[in-house]
Amino acid sequence: MSRSKLIAGNWKMNFTPHEASLHLHHLSEHIDEHSGVDVVLCAPFVDLYSLSKEIDGNKFKLGAQNLHPAEAGPYTGEVSAAMLRGLVQYVILGHSERRAMGETDEFIAQKMAAALRHNIKPILCVGETLTEREHGATKQVVLDQLNVCLADVTAEEMDQVAIAYEPVWAISKGDGRGHTATPDQVQPIVRAIRDHVKETFGAAAAQSTRVLYGGSSNPDNCKAFLQIDGVDGLLPGGASLKYLEFAQMVKIATELA
Numbered sequence: 001m002s003r004s005k006l007i008a009g010n011w012k013m014n015f016t017p018h019e020a021s022l023h024l025h026h027l028s029e030h031i032d033e034h035s036g037v038d039v040v041l042c043a044p045f046v047d048l049y050s051l052s053k054e055i056d057g058n059k060f061k062l063g064a065q066n067l068h069p070a071e072a073g074p075y076t077g078e079v080s081a082a083m084l085r086g087l088v089q090y091v092i093l094g095h096s097e098r099r100a101m102g103e104t105d106e107f108i109a110q111k112m113a114a115a116l117r118h119n120i121k122p123i124l125c126v127g128e129t130l131t132e133r134e135h136g137a138t139k140q141v142v143l144d145q146l147n148v149c150l151a152d153v154t155a156e157e158m159d160q161v162a163i164a165y166e167p168v169w170a171i172s173k174g175d176g177r178g179h180t181a182t183p184d185q186v187q188p189i190v191r192a193i194r195d196h197v198k199e200t201f202g203a204a205a206a207q208s209t210r211v212l213y214g215g216s217s218n219p220d221n222c223k224a225f226l227q228i229d230g231v232d233g234l235l236p237g238g239a240s241l242k243y244l245e246f247a248q249m250v251k252i253a254t255e256l257a
């Protein structure tokens with residue numbers, strides 16, 4: 001069974017509803033109907049409803065960037081999976097920018113369960129900091145994150161799950177500042193992720209789980225990342241805010257699909 005590719009744009013805290021609508025309009029103009037690639041727009045909560053009315057579902061799917069694991073209740077400022085159900089098909093969980101604000105693996109595990117309960121496909125982000133890499137702890141950090149975050153997921157549910165390897169030190173370096181990751185650095189971690197899924201959930205789950213790369217991916221480097229054995233797609237942030245760049249990345253992924 002071959003896995004379809006997944007290009008998920010993480011808009012982060014960008015675009016008012018009006019700007020989001022304009023961006024979608026540009027994306028629709030520049031991205032043709034495609035097959036073999038799922039293109040997901042992970043927009044801020046306030047943009048999702050209007051986008052859902054305007055989006056061409058044959059070209060794009062919608063994603064959220066977070067959710068709260070409770071169904072409803074006294075959680076000021078939070079949004080539940082029950083509220084997102086039907087509005088989005090995907091959700092980014094455990095992004096390093098949220099982990100940096102105190103989100104733990106245990107809490108992310110609860111979010112994973114909530115998303116799956118509501119038929120929302122989680123894109124689980126894992127990755128090491130620069131200090132952890134320099135201490136040779138990359139693999140262990142990623143496997144520890146997977147162990148806890150996937151603790152309540154069943155083997156059958158794994159075909160709904162995508163895992164994004166996002167080295168924290170390589171995020172938001174698209175402007176040429178600091179280190180970006182090389183395919184040589186990404187490949188062994190992607191392999192370790194799939195091996196872990198195989199050991200934990202079995203061969204069928206390892207075959208169906210999509211593994212993405214994220215961290216300053218752009219039209220210039222995306223082909224090299226997409227050609228890494230076991231990489232099924234990308235989670236671009238900065239490049240997803242520029243419609244020409246994002247459209248170019250979708251085109252490249254489609255050619256490789």
Ligand code: PGA
Nearest residue numbers: 171172215216236237238
């Ligand atoms: P970036 O963001 O492509 O801007 O590095 C990726 C991410 O944080 O998901």
